[in-house]
Amino acid sequence: MIKRSCWRLASVTALALTALCSGWSAKADTLATILAQKKVTVGTEAAFPPFEFIEDGKIVGYGKDILDVVIADLGVELVQLDVPFQGILPGLDAKKFDFVATSVGITPERAAKYAFTMPIAVSSEVILKRADSPISSIKDLEGKVVGTQLGTTTEQEARKADAALKAAGGKGFKELKLYPSFPEVYVALASGELDAVVQSGPNVATLIKEKPGVFAVGETISQTPRYIAWVTRPADPDLRARISAVIKKLRDSGKLAELQKKWFGFTMEIPDTGYLPPGAL
DSSP states (O other): OHHHHHHHHHHHHHHHHHHHHHHHHHTOOHHHHHHHHTEEEEEEOOEETTTEEEETTEEESHHHHHHHHHHHHHTOEEEEEEOOGGGHHHHHHTTSSSEEEEEEEOOHHHHTTSEEOSOSEEEOEEEEEETTOOOOSGGGGTTOEEEEETTSHHHHHHHHHHHHHHHTTSOOOSEEEEESSHHHHHHHHHHTSOSEEEEEHHHHHHHHHHSTTTEEEEEEOOSSOEEEEEEEOTTOHHHHHHHHHHHHHHHHHTHHHHHHHHHTSSOOOOOSSSOSOTTOO
16 A cells, blocks of 8 residues: 555656646747757848848848847857748747847737847838839829738738728729739839839838839838837747847947948937837737
């Protein structure tokens, strides 16, 4: 009887310890794991120049320069996955990578579900057109074929512009075409498949500089500036804070402004607070 009781006690204790350890594992701190394993995996959409893009087979750009500083601060090996933008946030949910190091616009919907770092850039959506096009304002998009990237803040702004035209008594766009990446959008615009494109100001400025005489910029269509940041899971506040601290140090030292001049040709004001909408994590 005593032996059986001891066996049961031992079994219960073992189960309890197993459950406790499992709980610890399920709640393992991502930053602590990264530091212990000396490796971090990040998700990036490398098709968004000058933020992130492929050059000579490597991911380069403004975001990559910032990421290099973050990795140096962590002192770990970097595994950077090139992922279509539509798979970036789902991939973070599925834990395919530790955090997102790509340009994600902060929106109320996203900020209610994901933990954004301190911003790395500020943007407003503008109209991109061919250099010989008379299109300039939202009104000029009436009856036109407009394109942008699927699942982005630029898609949201394009839909708002279409709705505004309809609310004013018009018919809106002839069509809104959505593409997997912006390089495909630019090809469609240059070939005449699209009449105009909705894109972020910093990207447009760089594109026009690289392709003079091909594209031109129209008016700004977004109502307010949008902040661009990286993303962590809500369960990883220490990782989020560590990344934000590096970004803040870069900003305060003037290095972030240097990188902005290098990649965009101008600088942006990055605030300490006020960039997250109400209800954000």
